[in-house]
Amino acid sequence: MSSLSQALWVLLLGSLLGLELIGKVPPTLHTPLMSGANAISGITVLASLTLIQKAGDNQALLLIGALSLGFALYNVIGGFLVTDRMLAMFRRR
Amino acid sequence: MPLPFALSIPAALLSGDGFAQLIDLTAVLLLALGIKGLSKVRSARAANGLAALAMGLAVLGLLLQIRPDPQAWLWIAIGTAAGGLAGLLTAQRVPMTAMPETVALFNGCGGMASLLVAVGVALFDVDPTDRVALISIAISVFVGAITFSGSIVAMAKLQGWLDTPAWTQSPIRHGVNIALAVTSLVGSVLLLSDPAGLPLWLLVASATLLGVGVTLPIGGADMPVVISLLNSYSGVAAAAAGFVVGSQLLIVAGAMVGAAGLILTQVMCTAMNRSLVSVLFGGALGVGASGGGAAAAGSSDYSRITSCSAEECAMALEVAERVVFVPGYGLAVAQAQHALRELAKLLEAHGVEVSYAIHPVAGRMPGHMNVLLAEADVPYEQLVEMEAINPEFPRTDVVIVLGANDVVNPQAKTDPTSPLYGMPVLEVDQARQVFVVKRSLGAGYAGIANALFELPQTAMVFGDAKAVLNGLLSELREMGVGKVGAKGGPKGEAARQPVAA
Numbered sequence: 001m002s003s004l005s006q007a008l009w010v011l012l013l014g015s016l017l018g019l020e021l022i023g024k025v026p027p028t029l030h031t032p033l034m035s036g037a038n039a040i041s042g043i044t045v046l047a048s049l050t051l052i053q054k055a056g057d058n059q060a061l062l063l064i065g066a067l068s069l070g071f072a073l074y075n076v077i078g079g080f081l082v083t084d085r086m087l088a089m090f091r092r093r
Numbered sequence: 094m095p096l097p098f099a100l101s102i103p104a105a106l107l108s109g110d111g112f113a114q115l116i117d118l119t120a121v122l123l124l125a126l127g128i129k130g131l132s133k134v135r136s137a138r139a140a141n142g143l144a145a146l147a148m149g150l151a152v153l154g155l156l157l158q159i160r161p162d163p164q165a166w167l168w169i170a171i172g173t174a175a176g177g178l179a180g181l182l183t184a185q186r187v188p189m190t191a192m193p194e195t196v197a198l199f200n201g202c203g204g205m206a207s208l209l210v211a212v213g214v215a216l217f218d219v220d221p222t223d224r225v226a227l228i229s230i231a232i233s234v235f236v237g238a239i240t241f242s243g244s245i246v247a248m249a250k251l252q253g254w255l256d257t258p259a260w261t262q263s264p265i266r267h268g269v270n271i272a273l274a275v276t277s278l279v280g281s282v283l284l285l286s287d288p289a290g291l292p293l294w295l296l297v298a299s300a301t302l303l304g305v306g307v308t309l310p311i312g313g314a315d316m317p318v319v320i321s322l323l324n325s326y327s328g329v330a331a332a333a334a335g336f337v338v339g340s341q342l343l344i345v346a347g348a349m350v351g352a353a354g355l356i357l358t359q360v361m362c363t364a365m366n367r368s369l370v371s372v373l374f375g376g377a378l379g380v381g382a383s384g385g386g387a388a389a390a391g392s393s394d395y396s397r398i399t400s401c402s403a404e405e406c407a408m409a410l411e412v413a414e415r416v417v418f419v420p421g422y423g424l425a426v427a428q429a430q431h432a433l434r435e436l437a438k439l440l441e442a443h444g445v446e447v448s449y450a451i452h453p454v455a456g457r458m459p460g461h462m463n464v465l466l467a468e469a470d471v472p473y474e475q476l477v478e479m480e481a482i483n484p485e486f487p488r489t490d491v492v493i494v495l496g497a498n499d500v501v502n503p504q505a506k507t508d509p510t511s512p513l514y515g516m517p518v519l520e521v522d523q524a525r526q527v528f529v530v531k532r533s534l535g536a537g538y539a540g541i542a543n544a545l546f547e548l549p550q551t552a553m554v555f556g557d558a559k560a561v562l563n564g565l566l567s568e569l570r571e572m573g574v575g576k577v578g579a580k581g582g583p584k585g586e587a588a589r590q591p592v593a594a
Contacts, residue, residue, distance in 0.1 A: 003339075004225050006341075007335075007336060007339075007341065007344055010341050010344045010345055010348075011332060011344050011345075011348050012348075013345075013348075014332070014344060014345035014346070014347070014348030014349050014352070015348040015349070015351065015352040016352070017125060017345075017348075017349055017352070018128070018328075018348060018349035018350065018351065018352025018353040018356075019352045019353070019355075019356060021125060021128045021129045021132075021349065021353055022128065022132060022353040022356045022357060025132040025357070025360065026132075026133075026134065026478075027451075027453040027454075027459045027460050027463075027478065028134060028451075028460050028463040028476075028478075029131065029132060029133075029134060029137055029460055030357065030360070030361065030453075030458065030459035030460035031192060031193075031196075031458045031459065031460035031461045031463075031464055032131065032137060032141075032460065032464070033128075033131045033132060033137075033357065033460075034196055034320070034321055034324055034354075034357060034458070035192070035195075035196050035199075036127070036128070036131045036140075036141050036144060037128065037131075037324060037328070037350050037353055037354055037357070038196055038199055038200050038203065038324050038327070038350075039144070039145070039148075039199070040124060040127070040128070040144055040148070040328075040346060040349075040350050041200070041203050041324065041327040041328045041330075041331050041346075041347065041350040041351075041354075042148075042199075042202075042203045042206070042331075043148060043151065043331055043342075043343055043346040043347065043350075044203060044206040044207050044210065044330070044331045044334050044343070044347075045148075045152060045206070046151060046152065046155050046335075046338075046340050046342060046343050047206075047207070047210040047331075047334040047335065047337065047338045047340065047343055048172065048206060048209075048210055049152065049155055049156065049159065049161075049169065050155070050159060050338040050340065051210050051213050051214065051218075051338065052161065052165050052168050052169055052172075053159040053160075053161050053162075053165050054218055054338075055165070055168075055213075055217075055218075057164070058217055060216075060217065061213050061216070061217045061218065062164070062165070062168045063168075064209050064210075064212065064213035064216075065168060065172070065209075065210075065213060066168040066169070066171050066172035066175075067172070067209055068172075068205070068206040068207075068208075068209035068210050068213070069168075069169065069172030069173065069176060069206070070171075070172040070173075070175040070176035070179075071176060071202040071203070071205045071206040071209065072176065072202070072203060072206035073172065073173055073176030073177050073180060074176040074177075074179050074180045074183070074199065074202045075180070075199045075200070075202045075203035075206065075327075076148060076176075076180070077176065077177050077180030077181060077184070078179070078180030078181070078183045078184045078195075078199050079180075079184075079196075079199045080141060080144070080145040080148075081180065081181065081184035081185070082183075082184040082187065082192070082195060082196075082199075083141045084138065084141055084142070085184065085185075085189075086189070086192070086464050087137045087138040087141055088138065089189075089464060089467035089468050090134060090137065090138075090463070090467055090473060
């Protein structure tokens with residue numbers, strides 16, 4: 001299954017990229033970085049949206065999709081805003 | 094397929110897989126740049142915005158691709174309104190001191206989202222012969238459930254809603270956790286032939302309990318590491334969800350966050366001189382039998398403690414030329430950062446050189462103390478990292494340790510039998526005079542006695558950090574500190590009272 005091997009390549013390269021991106025971080029930024037990375041992990045919104053679209057007329061699935069969209073967006077919006085709040089404090093001077 | 098008007102135009106103009114893929118690629122690039130930029134102080138805030146933009150692009154690209162029907166739009170709107178509003182309110186209202194538990198809460202919700210997607214697909218939308226999809230579902234459910242329950246337990250422990258129950262420190266917990274892990278594995282295997290039945294719920298239940306079982310025995314000191322690790326898991330859960338719904342963008346982003354989270358976890362472990370294995374399986378330090386021996390330190394272990402009043406401390410500050418504050422967890426708990434800033438301002442007006450020594454793990458998470466002090470308007474340049482300030486201590490007149498303990502323990506350098514041995518610490522014992530503001534002589538996070546407290550140049554000021562700082566402020570103001578030309582006279586020697594062992 002070629003789409004599987006393609007997906008596995010994507011997984012591998014994405015992981016390697018992630019390992020490299022965060023090599024050197026000043027301790028000051030660990031908390032905001034954790035919070036920002038956490039917001040990005042809410043990218044599951046994409047899965048939630050896909051699920052809602054796939055649901056068709058299945059009300060139960062629509063409900064599950066909307067629930068998961070709510071949870072994921074809570075993570076995304078809350079995460080980005082709270083990270084911004086933290087970083088805004090460093091920016092003042 | 095009807096589209097809302099606003100989207101129908103760009104969709105008509107720009108539809109096609111090529112364009113959607115272009116958006117996806119741009120989003121991945123921006124996400125990577127965002128994570129990278131978050132690691133530099135100057136670019137961090139812009140990078141956070143960039144990552145948010147990338148997320149928005151990714152969502153837009155997907156909506157163009159899937160073109161939801163009106164019913165789907167309705168449910169999308171409901172989910173968006175609920176989650177978005179809740180996120181907005183939480184982010185605005187949460188106090189900076191509660192940041193670790195907030196990240197844990199957000200993280201748990203991310204895990205829950207991946208869990209729900211996988212459960213939804215398993216129940217209603219899976220091809221029972223598609224092995225890859227089924228394995229992805231099992232992984233997504235397993236990791237999502239652990240992320241969710243583990244994060245919620247971490248949050249509850251940080252909030253003080255949950256203690257570390259004594260039974261969780263006994264070796265039985267390893268047996269229970271192994272049993273839960275095996276049950277999860279059995280559930281996953283059975284799920285391959287029966288995706289929507291009992292095995293799914295067995296997996297959900299056992300993985301959820303496993304998240305609780307693994308997180309509950311871990312002490313407050315190690316919680317930041319756990320949150321960081323769970324953050325990495327939520328990336329893995331997202332990548333698994335990407336396999337479930339067939340989204341490459343989701344796989345890349347999840348993998349990046351998962352890998353980056355692992356690195357961050359490792360960095361934190363190094364800073365705390367703890368190995369990941371001992372954090373996860375060692376139980377809470379200083380609690381229960383496992384922390385016995387040198388770790389069991391009560392006040393009876395100290396024999397040469399000197400305590401003094403706020404007045405005496407204020408007098409030492411008044412004549413000092415150079416003062417270093419060492420803020421720690423106790424300062425965060427007492428919410429005393431604003432009082433500290435006020436005291437520092439007063440001393441600066443008096444001509445005293447003031448700086449803050451920041452240990453990499455000061456506060457409740459690495460970097461947390463910087464955020465708290467920044468909130469209290471402390472100039473960024475006054476926050477000095479450990480490597481830079483350690484050579485400065487010998488020429489420092491007064492060090493005031495505020496609710497920090499293990500990070501100033503000189504035994505980490507001198508005593509090879511100490512559990513802290515090898516951990517980089519702030520060498521405050523080099524300063525001429527050290528005041529330790531502390532509520533009691535209780536042991537620190539790690540449950541280890543602190544030799545600093547018994548040094549001749551050290552005096553303890555017992556009390557809540559905020560109360561002591563306010564006391565110092567009023568003493569100094571009474572002495573006339575901060576008023577031009579006025580220098581308060583000596584107020585009579587406050588006797589140093591040696592505390593009986």
